[in-house]
Amino acid sequence: MRGPVAWWNDPWRPPRFLVGITAGYLAWSLLPVAIAVLYSFNNGRSRTTWQGFSLRWYWGDSTLSVWHNDALHTALLQTLKLGVITTLITVPLGVLFAIGIDRWRGRLPEGANFLMLLSFVLPEVLLAVALLFVLTTVALPIDLGTTAQVIGLITFQVSYPAVLVRARLATIGPQYEEAAMDLGASPLGALRRIILPMLMPAIFASTVLVFADVIDDFVLVRYLSGAASTEPVSVKIYNTARGAPTPALNALASLLLFSALTAVVIGFLVYRYLSRGDTTTKDRGIGAFAGEL
């Protein structure tokens, strides 16, 4: 039997304390959500007492289920619509921004980079309130609603692809492009045929990140939403959680969760495919994909 001193000095002992903390943290962070998803399958009105399994709150119930209740599935569609539109505009904007900033030396691009990083760390409420003020006090042809939400989300998210693509550009370095131009490619040709394919994994990862982030967004979309029909799922949860919601709300939230997870899993597989054989990303695995900054 070893004494406690020998145990303490043994460099090979397993880090039980850290394993405990990690396991405890994972349980604490994932179990509540798992329980919420579980109760979306409850066969009763309660969100706290289990009354048997059913799909009642997804489509069984003819008035209150997500499938049949207009308010609930409008919210889900609005969320997905915002996600798709915002992602389609944000990613090209951010990628071009990053390439431009990276190539262009001087005061102006430095200032632009600063602005971009500032929009990345600024608390979201500040941007949301500022945009709300613009839309309500300045005479603009834009009303509160989907357009306003998309504008706000693009402003808040554009830094994601920009930061990821800039980091990738820094690891690629200038040598490939120089080699291409030595061999006779024009600057634009080198960019299109050499750099863009090499950036593809980063662009793709930021697409998935932006999409998953947009469908989770709450502050901006709430301030900039117009009528109830432009309220996405997160706002719906916020509005009804404190009242007396039925498990249909759990079902709605679970559906959002499933769509986000599906997007991420598909995204990860495609990302692995795109970056196969690339030694600079191989050892980073899933971390590179999660927008490790």
Added chain:
Amino acid sequence: MAAPGIVWLLLCFVFPLYVVLCIVFGQVDPLFRTPIPVWNPLQWNPSQFSYVLTHIVGADGIFGPALVRTAVFVFTASSLCLLIAFPVAYYVARLSGRRKGLLLALLIAPFWISYMMRMFAWVNLLQNDGIVNKVLSFGGLFTVNVDWLTGQPVVVILGLVYGYVPYMILPLYAGLDRLSQPMLEASRDLGADRFSSFWRVTLPLCRPTILAAVLLTCLPMLGDYFTSDMLSASPKTAMVGNLINDSVHAPGRTGQAGAFVMLVFLVALLPMLYYIRVTSRRDEVAS
């Protein structure tokens, strides 16, 4: 090529911040109580801003408690976040071995789950007949009737920790993962025990990472109002975000919301600048 991005940021990021200034220092329509922005900085009228400033401390300090509470909540929650996040990130980044991929995926999972959904999950658990009270009563052994969801500061702080811990773990993980293994081995070879090697090598090496991670959680917490709304919905736990949120749509008080936005912006400015400096310096080293 960066032009569209720059124009976009100027139009939708810088200009709105200027509009906030114009509203804070602008007039209020006497009839409809709607704000009238004043575009010319020379005609700015500081009465709304000074109204907010004079009501923070003193006899009619109606805003003071919420500001103090914000500071206390954010400080406590970030410290707790760090206490949880650092060991977890350390273990997963350096000691987990083969299970690293799976553990990392589980750590990232909360990122993809909507913040509102995670708060809603706790609203369910903390109901009067919810699971937390059931567990605490050991199956009816004790009678526990704690009203968790009406103005309990502890619940709001736990909610903040629960909500923001993932945003701290990931940057910490990235930093600890990059830590140079030869450096640590050298410190052990040169006679440091595990504590002093951790204290004198690991910690100094990842101090910028820790600061960046703390800032990444503190800054969004400063603007948080929905955690308090979801988990307590009581003015007893109102934070500065709640002050903004409550006054934005109140007639005649829009300027106050703008003033709070400015206050938070000013308080957050230094940490934000620091964060930007740390990250750009790291980029320079990398490139």
